[in-house]
Amino acid sequence: MDCSICSSLPVILRPPRNTICGSCYDGAKCLINLINKLQSDKPANKATINVASSCKTLMNASEWIMDLKNREEELEEKIVYLGEFSAAFRHRIHTDIELKSGFAASPSVSAHRALLATRSEIFKNLLESDGCKAAPMEAITLPELSHEEVESLLEFLYRGDLAEEKLEKHVYSLALAADKYDIPYLQRFCERYMLRSMNCDNALDVLEIAEVCSCRALKENALDFIVRNMDEIVFSSGFEAFALKNPHLSVQVTRASLMDAKKNRPNSA
Numbered sequence: 474m475d476c477s478i479c480s481s482l483p484v485i486l487r488p489p490r491n492t493i494c495g496s497c498y499d500g501a502k503c504l505i506n507l508i509n510k511l512q513s514d515k516p517a518n519k520a521t522i523n524v525a526s527s528c529k530t531l532m533n534a535s536e537w538i539m540d541l542k543n544r545e546e547e548l549e550e551k552i553v554y555l556g557e558f559s560a561a562f563r564h565r566i567h568t569d570i571e572l573k574s575g576f577a578a579s580p581s582v583s584a585h586r587a588l589l590a591t592r593s594e595i596f597k598n599l600l601e602s603d604g605c606k607a608a609p610m611e612a613i614t615l616p617e618l619s620h621e622e623v624e625s626l627l628e629f630l631y632r633g634d635l636a637e638e639k640l641e642k643h644v645y646s647l648a649l650a651a652d653k654y655d656i657p658y659l660q661r662f663c664e665r666y667m668l669r670s671m672n673c674d675n676a677l678d679v680l681e682i683a684e685v686c687s688c689r690a691l692k693e694n695a696l697d698f699i700v701r702n703m704d705e706i707v708f709s710s711g712f713e714a715f716a717l718k719n720p721h722l723s724v725q726v727t728r729a730s731l732m733d734a735k736k737n738r739p740n741s742a
């Protein structure tokens with residue numbers, strides 16, 4: 474069909490050159506609906522955009538996208554600005570507390586009391602409680618974490634982010650630490666990683682972590698994944714150890730798998 478939008482040579486089309494194809498029509502409708510949805514979802518005080526509050530044509534779509542682009546650049550600038558504090562951690566500038574791994578003979582990591590207190594209610598309470606003592610606490614020991622895990626935890630607390638290879642290595646310990654030290658943003662960060670990296674080799678570990686941390690959505694996803702890949706997972710070497718360690722979870726896996734089989738059985742009542 475002659476389409477004045479997606480045709481590579483619109484000038485060769487017959488005048489008045491204003492017909493559009495089904496794909497371009499659907500695309501335009503989708504774009505208008507999306508803009509209107511995002512506009513209506515936005516809190517009133519954030520609606521700084523200059524275009525009309527409701528978008529009826531594509532006339533102002535480019536303006537709207539430009540506004541989003543500008544805001545993205547502002548946010549990136551803000552992230553860089555806020556991230557400069559992590560240099561104080563890297564270069565140990567005015568650090569005033571040490572964090573120690575519970576593992577013997579590992580060096581401590583220097584940090585800032587104020588940062589720990591703003592990132593975690595548990596650290597805040599811990600640091601406040603030493604106000605009544607004669608000397609302030611000089612170190613906090615995280616008994617369950619290795620030295621590398623303490624470093625990764627601190628790196629996340631300062632930067633709000635962590636390199637993929639460190640996350641891959643420490644995600645379970647960090648998820649448990651997020652739960653123990655009440656750091657919800659780290660918890661969500663770990664959850665998102667576990668969801669996108671779930672496979673037959675790690676689904677049982679993810680299920681176990683989700684149960685310990687009471688992450689309902691993650692637990693449902695892991696159970697669903699295990700049920701869908703039951704043949705491979707149930708005969709893996711890890712399943713026996715998992716079942717011995719987590720009898721209540723293996724009961725749930727068995728029940729979920731049975732329910733699934735029943736649902737998918739032909740002519741089921």
Ligand SMILES: [Zn+2]
Binds near residue numbers: 498
């Ligand atoms: Zn078209």
